[in-house]
Amino acid sequence: MTDTHTLIESRPPSVAAIFLERVEATPDGEAYRYPVPAAAGQGPDDWRVLTWAAAAERVFATAAGLIALGVRPEERVALASNTRVEWILADLGVLCSGAATTTVYPSTNAEETAYILADSGSRVLIAEDAAQLAKARERRAELPELTHVVVIAEADARPAADDPEDWVLSLAELEKRGAAYLAEHPDCVTERIAALRADQLATLIYTSGTTGRPKGVRLPHDCWSYMARAIQGTGLVTKEDVQYLWLPLAHVFGKVLTAGQISVGHVIAVDGRVDKIIENLPVVRPTYMAAVPRIFEKVYNGVVAKAREGGGAKYKIFQWAAGVAREYAKVSQDNFRHTGNASVPFALAAQHKVADALVYAKLRDAFGGRLRAAVSGSAALAPEIGYFFSGAGIHILEGYGLTESSAASFVNPGASYRIGTVGKPLPGTEVRIAEDGEILLRGPGIMQGYHGLPEKTAEVLEPDGWFHTGDIGELSADGFLRITDRKKDLIKTSGGKYIAPAEVEGRIKAVCPFVSNVLVHGANRNFCTALIALDEPAILGWAKEHGLAGMEYAEVVAAERTRELIDSYVEQVNEGLQRWQRIRKFRLLPRDLDIEHGEVTPSLKIKRPVVERSFKDLLDEMYAGAREA
Incomplete structure (x- = not known):
């Protein structure tokens, strides 16, 4: 070979x-x-x-x-x-x-x-x-x-x-x-x-x-x-x-x-x-597929909603099984990292076996029953969602790259993949971290430059071939890369504290199964706020069970009961954040972010400046009367 x-x-x-x-x-x-x-x-x-x-x-x-x-x-x-x-x-x-x-x-x-x-x-x-x-x-x-x-x-x-x-x-x-x-x-x-x-x-x-x-x-x-x-x-x-x-x-x-x-x-x-994905999976029965995080988030939200619709007992079983999946994935990955053996304690293995029969097997069947691995790229996958799928036997290998690096610069290795990282560089690709934390890449996958734009090319591509990605990251001692945020997306509050919005946004998505898109805002402000769009099928399913049946999406989002629901999740996230990272106020959007309004890219990444312009009135409202330092 x-x-x-x-x-x-x-x-x-x-x-x-x-x-x-x-x-x-x-x-x-x-x-x-x-x-x-x-x-x-x-x-x-x-x-x-x-x-x-x-x-x-x-x-x-x-x-x-x-x-x-x-x-x-x-x-x-x-x-x-x-x-x-x-x-x-x-x-x-x-x-x-x-x-x-x-x-x-x-x-x-x-x-x-x-x-x-x-x-x-x-x-x-x-x-x-x-x-x-x-x-x-x-x-x-x-x-x-x-x-x-x-x-x-x-x-x-x-x-x-x-x-x-x-x-x-x-x-x-x-x-x-x-x-x-x-x-x-x-x-x-x-x-x-x-x-x-x-x-x-x-x-x-x-x-x-x-x-x-x-x-x-x-x-x-x-x-x-x-x-x-x-x-x-x-x-x-x-x-x-x-x-x-x-x-x-x-x-x-x-x-x-x-x-x-x-x-x-x-x-x-x-x-x-895209509307045929769920229908196609049991027909194609793939062993391998690639997707962006939003797809896995939607599947996760759908699974949670279905469990909730099954009644209190079924939902409790699902919550228990989800907890077991996350613990199983964390323990097995941690053990593999330190000993090369992914074994888990007997009691956890026994719980996992029961949960597999009750919950995980059905989830794997929804993916066609043969999925060995899925690759996720284009944006960060919330680690808690990654651990859930991993524990359920659906292994999501995060990767990393840009258009300028021909997409696949990093990918998690198969059995030794590490959730929360984008893995190791592809053979032949070099990486180094600049003094300010920016990830630099060099190798055969790097672009020649921007078409007809030599000045723009010179801004990101050094004469010796190193490409400035614009992303901030950390390399582990054994070569796994963790992306912390886009360099230009880092928020500096008026109090001088730096915040990585993607990290906070990922935590909200992992905790709240009703969230579709979220944007954390706080640059040059004295506290952070969030614009939150809800997943329509998930929130309408919840609304039906809580006295809001028959309402349109915008009406459900405007209801005080819905705001209280999301507030409980935001508070849960805030408990694990530093004081300056916490979401002090949020607004629920009357519709989801979409390509048609130019608020997300075709690969479903949020265009922050566009969203902030589209919903400037809501942002201004949250800061109205607040003393800006």
Whole structure:
């Protein structure tokens, strides 16, 4: 077996080359599963399979189609689509043609979509449907370099009367043209792949900035080739795994998973419909999946709500089982850390066995019954939620990375994972902590820079390759990293005390099963406050049992009984905080934070400045009359 160092050091220059290796090695192996949605009321979706050879046929046809359209190496082809198998095939087609993919979130509005297309100089846009086509059509005058729009949904690929000739075509038509071009030039795609250089641009991912325009992060082919081999080298994923992929592929976290899969050769079941996750899990029965913390929080809140609905006795059993799960996870992890043995005392093991039969087994079944591990990234997972799932036999391995570092810079090792940390650096990635606590990274996964923004690049990327992440963290003696907060998010009160809001927010989420999103505020103030959005299904379930049945979400949130409920949890959190960290006042929001209002990113991270602007009146109200030091 090849050791990890050799695997990484001998990596090909591109994922396109790794894709060719994979197709040659396992042409008849299953590569992708994807759903064909059933007509309304016509039963479950029909899941289909693509082998590596069948996938390669479509990838080559797409690549040749782009070459036939005149796309040259390193020219940009934008992709605006939800997560679906065509996204992966189109992205591979772009890479195999020698071009570079510009990723665009389908939720991005027409103005920002046009900005990204223009700033990247994208020649072709691969659009999911009529809605994405309409954005480009509306702003076509601003996009002189955009020569074609390729629409995935064939029925939506209808030219308008004033479209330039051949401006709109379907993905099926592009593949058809590519197949014809391949018949005349059979080596055109393999020649493009062979000519790829490691430092050649592969992907432009625009970060969703909280202020100003998004910046295009330039990731060359070597970033993805390195990530593919490094993920394989961790041993966390094997070729026997079935991964359920629903994360947005326009985000670096989703994209890096596709690179690792090609190198390892396991199956991906791909479906980006978030509302289908619960329905899909028992169908896909994944052994491995990745998610953002909000998904695990929602599952946890849902489990708590279901237990409460079962009546007092059932809820007490759940609370007992949740406590056992947390204690079991803490004791076993602590023992493993110090002795290499994850054993627990006999009495705790006996309690855990009973709790497993009563509670945990049902929870594992909801995930499909085969889940070996889940990776969580993009934001911090509250440790108490991590301990609960761990004790229930659902192992959530936190990882860490940024768009600028190709997503996967750190990940927790399998059996020796440590809750509350993001694990150890991937092989080949260096880390050091600056004097002010900022995490610095260096390695093959680091970006080339920001597209067309040399000054912005110089602010974060040193000449010797060290990248300033903007995150504050601590390294343990044995190399585990703990993230404490974003450098720019640290709160300094008017009394001079520093507070990490993410830590306090995580504690609130862990204690209160009704919280969806929370923002702690207190910069230059003499006490901290919080804006709290509640989880709608969970709080409406509670309301039904407490005399508030039939009320709308906003009415329940405005009720004094609801405020008293949340206040009890806030006080519980405050007991474990330093005086200056405590939440003195809070307000419940009339709605949850969402992408549509620009308050969270597509990966569900809160945009603090936007939220503080949106609810400035509530913040001002909490500080009205307060003496500011």
